[in-house]
Amino acid sequence: MSAINSLRTYLQVLESAGQLNRVKRPVSLEHELANVAATFARQGKGGVLFERPQGSEWPIFANGVVNQHQAALALGCTVAEVSDRMGEALLPQNGIQPQRVEEAAWKENVLRGDAVDIRKLPIPTHGEFDGGPFITGGVTVSRDPVSGRGNLSYNRMQVLGPHTFGFNVNEWRHVMQFYKVQQAKNEPLPIAIAIGLDPAIMIAAGCRTDADELTIAGAIRGAPVHTARGVTTDLDIPAEAEIVVEGFLVPNERRPEGPLAEFHGYYGEIWQSPVFEVTAICFRSQPIFQTIIPGWAEHIYLGNVLPREPLLLEYVRHVSQGVTALHIPPYANGFMAVVQIQKSNPGEPKNVCLAAFTAHVNIRQVVVVDPDVNIFDPADVLWALTNRVEWSKDVFMVPGAQGHEMDPTSDERGVQTKLGIDATYKPERRDYGARIRYPEVDLSKYV
Numbered sequence: 001m002s003a004i005n006s007l008r009t010y011l012q013v014l015e016s017a018g019q020l021n022r023v024k025r026p027v028s029l030e031h032e033l034a035n036v037a038a039t040f041a042r043q044g045k046g047g048v049l050f051e052r053p054q055g056s057e058w059p060i061f062a063n064g065v066v067n068q069h070q071a072a073l074a075l076g077c078t079v080a081e082v083s084d085r086m087g088e089a090l091l092p093q094n095g096i097q098p099q100r101v102e103e104a105a106w107k108e109n110v111l112r113g114d115a116v117d118i119r120k121l122p123i124p125t126h127g128e129f130d131g132g133p134f135i136t137g138g139v140t141v142s143r144d145p146v147s148g149r150g151n152l153s154y155n156r157m158q159v160l161g162p163h164t165f166g167f168n169v170n171e172w173r174h175v176m177q178f179y180k181v182q183q184a185k186n187e188p189l190p191i192a193i194a195i196g197l198d199p200a201i202m203i204a205a206g207c208r209t210d211a212d213e214l215t216i217a218g219a220i221r222g223a224p225v226h227t228a229r230g231v232t233t234d235l236d237i238p239a240e241a242e243i244v245v246e247g248f249l250v251p252n253e254r255r256p257e258g259p260l261a262e263f264h265g266y267y268g269e270i271w272q273s274p275v276f277e278v279t280a281i282c283f284r285s286q287p288i289f290q291t292i293i294p295g296w297a298e299h300i301y302l303g304n305v306l307p308r309e310p311l312l313l314e315y316v317r318h319v320s321q322g323v324t325a326l327h328i329p330p331y332a333n334g335f336m337a338v339v340q341i342q343k344s345n346p347g348e349p350k351n352v353c354l355a356a357f358t359a360h361v362n363i364r365q366v367v368v369v370d371p372d373v374n375i376f377d378p379a380d381v382l383w384a385l386t387n388r389v390e391w392s393k394d395v396f397m398v399p400g401a402q403g404h405e406m407d408p409t410s411d412e413r414g415v416q417t418k419l420g421i422d423a424t425y426k427p428e429r430r431d432y433g434a435r436i437r438y439p440e441v442d443l444s445k446y447v
């Protein structure tokens with residue numbers, strides 16, 4: 001069973017691992033906070049707790065999972081085990097059902113009716129061209145009106161008024177399916193937004209499954225997630241959340257919402273989105289608000305890295321017994337995979353590329369490397385690309401293949417060229433002997 005069962009216990013774990021940075025000086029919610037968090041992420045320094053965001057009594061946490069070290073801490077495993085741990089957590093038979101409890105700290109403070117004003121929440125405006133303040137790090141809790149099962153998802157929410165959000169939801173999402181069922185009856189869809197959560201729930205909410213994503217969170221924790229009934233909805237909401245915003249999606253109404261920094265690295269368009277009317281804001285005393293920097297490392301980790309590596313692993317292992325590790329690097333927005341293999345045949349790396357292309361539509365570039373290359377280090381991957389690829393022989397393309405419609409290199413229907421690169425060493429071409437290695441040492445012993 002994991003020692004982490006709340007945001008607060010996770011912060012302790014991050015702090016003891018040197019992956020929590022406390023920012024004590026006042027920081028503006030408008031762009032500055034996002035710029036600081038994005039810089040910490042880019043420099044590999046992990047989580048940030050803004051202790052004094054301007055105009056807010058509540059601290060704000062950003063960068064829950066922005067690097068492989070944090071992913072390992074969140075999943076309770078080593079850096080190399082992350083994709084296998086996720087694979088286990090995603091197996092339906094390993095799911096652990098949530099457990100309902102009476103008490104929840106967020107019931108300590110409840111604002112309803114005229115007391116509701118979402119503009120008082122410390123919601124940052126992140127990207128330079130974002131349309132305004134957006135909740136990006138809240139997890140949507142909903143329920144299938146037909147089967148009654150629970151559901152978690154991420155939906156960005158733009159502040160449109162004192163108790164109104166624009167609520168982004170793509171056509172093929174479960175939440176959209178539930179919304180349409182209610183809309184046909186002209187009835188609202190109750191939802192609750194849980195903010196300030198442990199990483200098991202954050203990771204589970206980014207996964208696609210037909211079950212309640214809380215069962216995946218349970219599998220990651222090795223224990224059931226406790227939930228409590230909402231105060232104005234009958235939804236089962238994670239009891240350890242710092243803040244809960246309850247309400248409903250209005251049937252048959254759409255309003256413009258956007259733009260926002262998107263996962264592919266550009267700003268999206270303005271969408272005509274459902275409207276979320278808030279009926280209650282609940283929070284524990286001195287709560288911690290949480291945000292995800294949109295279009296940056298955590299967004300990609302939760303949406304495109306952790307949920308997808310297991311399926312890719314399954315496909316590449318199917319064609320090669322020699323696969324030793326795999327990573328979808330967050331810096332490539334989920335469009336690339338790096339596969340490490342101990343090859344036994346010179347043609348094997350190319351088969352591995354083909355398998356990765358077909359495992360997930362988003363995968364456009366695959367780089368295959370040897371076991372001596374650190375797939376989590378972009379510099380080492382570039383080293384292999386530079387020193388082990390003969391470009392006229394080791395690269396192949398699949399033009400006219402299907403990719404993601406929002407991939408910046410594909411056309412409007414997602415048609416694009418996939419690229420496979422065998423960046424393994426070819427001793428049959430030329431013998432170089434050993435690669436230079438200076439083993440890494442613990443620098444704290446020397447400085």
Ligand SMILES: Cc1cc2nc3c(=O)[nH]c(=O)nc-3n(C[C@H](O)[C@H](O)[C@H](O)COP(=O)(O)O)c2cc1C
Nearest residue numbers: 153154155156168169170173174175206207302303
């Ligand atoms: C940080 C983050 C933000 C996301 N924002 C949205 C969003 O605004 N709209 C949307 O439809 N999907 C968004 N997604 C993707 C879905 O939330 C996610 O794929 C989820 O699994 C969908 O669950 P569902 O099918 O159960 O509704 C986001 C994912 C992440 C990780």
Ligand SMILES: [Mn+2]
Nearest residue numbers: 151152174209
């Ligand atoms: Mn779902």
